[in-house]
Amino acid sequence: xxxxxxxLVSGLTIGAVYAxxxxxxxxxxxxxxVVNFAQGEFVMLGGMVTVFxxxxxxxxxxxxxxxxxxxxxxxxxxxxxxxxxxRGASAVSLIIITIGASILLRGAAQIVFDxxxxxxxxxxxxxxxQMLGAAVQPQSFWVIGGTAVMVLLLYxxxxxxxxGKAVLATSANRFAARLVGINTTTIMALAFGGSAxxxxxxxILITPITLTSYDVGTLLALxxxxxxxxxxxxxxxxxxxxGLLLGLLEAFGAGYISSTYKxxxxxxxxxxxxxxxxxxxxxxxxxxxx
Amino acid sequence: xxxxxxxRYGILLVLAVIIAALPLVFPSSxxxxxxxxxxxxxxxxxxxxxxxxKAGQVSLGHAGFFGIGAYAVAIGPTHLGVPPLAAMLLGCxxxxxxxxxxxxxxxxxxxxxxxxxxxxxxxLVALVITTESRWTGGPDGMSVMKLTLFGWRASGSDTWxxxxxxxxxxxxxxxxxxxxxxxxxxxxALHDSEIAARVTGINVNRFKLQAFVIAAVYASxxxxxxxxxxxxxxxxxxxxxxxxxMVTMVVLGGLGSVVGSIVGAAVLIMLPQLLTVFQEYxxxxxxxxxxxxxxxxxxxxxPVLSKFMTGWRA
Numbered sequence: 307x308x309x310x311x312x313x314l315v316s317g318l319t320i321g322a323v324y325a326x327x328x329x330x331x332x333x334x335x336x337x338x339x340v341v342n343f344a345q346g347e348f349v350m351l352g353g354m355v356t357v358f359x360x361x362x363x364x365x366x367x368x369x370x371x372x373x374x375x376x377x378x379x380x381x382x383x384x385x386x387x388x389x390x391x392x393r394g395a396s397a398v399s400l401i402i403i404t405i406g407a408s409i410l411l412r413g414a415a416q417i418v419f420d421x422x423x424x425x426x427x428x429x430x431x432x433x434x435x436q437m438l439g440a441a442v443q444p445q446s447f448w449v450i451g452g453t454a455v456m457v458l459l460l461y462x463x464x465x466x467x468x469x470g471k472a473v474l475a476t477s478a479n480r481f482a483a484r485l486v487g488i489n490t491t492t493i494m495a496l497a498f499g500g501s502a503x504x505x506x507x508x509x510i511l512i513t514p515i516t517l518t519s520y521d522v523g524t525l526l527a528l529x530x531x532x533x534x535x536x537x538x539x540x541x542x543x544x545x546x547x548x549g550l551l552l553g554l555l556e557a558f559g560a561g562y563i564s565s566t567y568k569x570x571x572x573x574x575x576x577x578x579x580x581x582x583x584x585x586x587x588x589x590x591x592x593x594x595x596x
Numbered sequence: 597x598x599x600x601x602x603x604r605y606g607i608l609l610v611l612a613v614i615i616a617a618l619p620l621v622f623p624s625s626x627x628x629x630x631x632x633x634x635x636x637x638x639x640x641x642x643x644x645x646x647x648x649x650k651a652g653q654v655s656l657g658h659a660g661f662f663g664i665g666a667y668a669v670a671i672g673p674t675h676l677g678v679p680p681l682a683a684m685l686l687g688c689x690x691x692x693x694x695x696x697x698x699x700x701x702x703x704x705x706x707x708x709x710x711x712x713x714x715x716x717x718x719x720l721v722a723l724v725i726t727t728e729s730r731w732t733g734g735p736d737g738m739s740v741m742k743l744t745l746f747g748w749r750a751s752g753s754d755t756w757x758x759x760x761x762x763x764x765x766x767x768x769x770x771x772x773x774x775x776x777x778x779x780x781x782x783x784x785a786l787h788d789s790e791i792a793a794r795v796t797g798i799n800v801n802r803f804k805l806q807a808f809v810i811a812a813v814y815a816s817x818x819x820x821x822x823x824x825x826x827x828x829x830x831x832x833x834x835x836x837x838x839x840x841x842m843v844t845m846v847v848l849g850g851l852g853s854v855v856g857s858i859v860g861a862a863v864l865i866m867l868p869q870l871l872t873v874f875q876e877y878x879x880x881x882x883x884x885x886x887x888x889x890x891x892x893x894x895x896x897x898x899p900v901l902s903k904f905m906t907g908w909r910a
Binding site for chain 1: 851
């Protein structure tokens with residue numbers, strides 16, 4: 307039983323990060339129909355900027371703030387410089403643009419920073435907490451708690467503010483949103499900025515546990531995309547559920563069956579789920595018109 | 597020369613002339629090697645374009661089939677005593693069978709769901725290759741025996757230039773001919789509207805599966821050719837990044853355009869070679885070039901250029 311709890315905690319910790327990446331995917335996808343493969347790079351940026359700012363003598367909370375600001379600025383630039391000029395291009399062309407952006411961001415990071423692995427000090431020390439026989443890193447609480455706060459903030463923003471409702475309206479029907487006077491271009495920029503902020507925070511929270519380097523983004527983008535699809539593309543709560551589920555699958559698969567095939571379980575389950583429910587677990591059914 | 601590209605024999609002739617003439621201006625064997633890489637990648641891209649550009653189905657896991665072809669010619673001769681050429685055909689058969697089995701359930705999915713399912717398939721293949729190190733040499737890869745045919749050993753970058761060039765010509769020929777067959781027309785109908793195609797009596801599932809199997813066989817053959825040429829394989833060839841690279845070649849060159857796939861492959865193989873002079877700025881430049889060319893040529897290099905040329909003349 308202690309090991310069950312151990313796997314549960316590590317699964318939820320890594321799953322929380324996948325959930326944040328998936329949430330970023332969903333936010334951008336809902337507002338603009340773009341699948342942003344550069345989403346993982348914001349996680350990398352969040353971690354790397356914090357590490358280097360901290361190393362330069364900036365206190366950790368301030369360094370984290372700088373990292374989030376840098377992520378948001380780059381997220382907005384991605385939208386204004388690469389996505390907005392390509393308005394009207396096909397979905398697959400836009401995907402290639404975001405792939406280009408992710409190569410560019412990775413290339414920039416390897417020049418501005420370096421190619422080494424970097425670590426941040428854990429926010430509340432490294433002494434494990436004993437819970438139900440399992441040793442839990444205090445940082446895990448930060449990751450899970452931080453994710454919960456982000457999800458809550460996003461929920462309140464979308465449901466309780468006028469701007470948030472404009473985002474929801476844009477996701478539901480961009481044309482109709484424009485007709486009622488919503489500036490959908492601003493909303494899309496907001497979605498890119500917001501998803502960059504979410505990615506940046508995820509990077510800051512997880513770096514003390516998993517380390518970071520200029521090329522961690524690709525794998526995270528892949529897992530985040532998988533999580534978003536598992537939950538059902540376009541559904542924010544589905545994205546969170548998909549992320550947590552993916553993390554748990556990996557942790558339990560690695561713990562009980564085989565650690566070398568840890569990534570396999572997640573994808574086998576995704577394939578199985580999609581065969582049974584082609585719209586993901588919580589996805590909407592859509593009807594195609596001819 | 598532009599007018600020639602309007603007709604399929606013209607395209608084939610121009611391609612043959614280019615392949616035949618290039619060695620006249622190549623100063624060193626390095627150029628032969630890069631050109632052979634272009635031919636092999638173009639071959640794989642043409643196959644993927646049949647699936648993506650013609651039949652309109654995305655695959656983000658096609659490097660999986662590339663990897664199967666590559667490891668078939670590595671494992672076959674080394675562990676099982678199968679001659680390289682037979683191993684290549686076995687790899688092809690295995691890829692086709694796998695594409696057939698996996699394609700049936702996967703191709704029911706649409707859009708991004710299809711993308712993630714094919715991506716998952718590719719990741720699984722790469723994972724098996726990386727993990728089963730007793731057979732595959734694991735993450736370090738393994739060496740591949742040289743191809744010998746009736747006592748003649750295929751080695752040297754100029755020999756492989758001609759082999760891969762011939763392969764590309766054959767692949768281009770088949771892809772161009774496919775356009776004019778009922779199957780090719782069914783693919784295009786499928787691409788434009790699945791429901792409309794179904795209404796006109798096209799067996800949508802069968803044709804999707806056919807396109808998937810064809811693309812898998814192309815990728816598998818390309819993988820085998822590259823492995824035999826390099827004398828070495830590693831798991832990266834089956835990896836996610838290689839899948840993405842293949843898709844980028846197809847889209848950058850122009851979805852649905854056979855010439856586009858060749859151009860896309862040439863650009864994506866040669867760019868990093870040219871950009872090495874920028875040293876650490878290489879990735880930065882590559883990313884920027886991909887973004888800029890997709891913004892200004894959103895339908896792909898070849899379709900945009902040909903539209904530009906015809907409009908300019910009229």
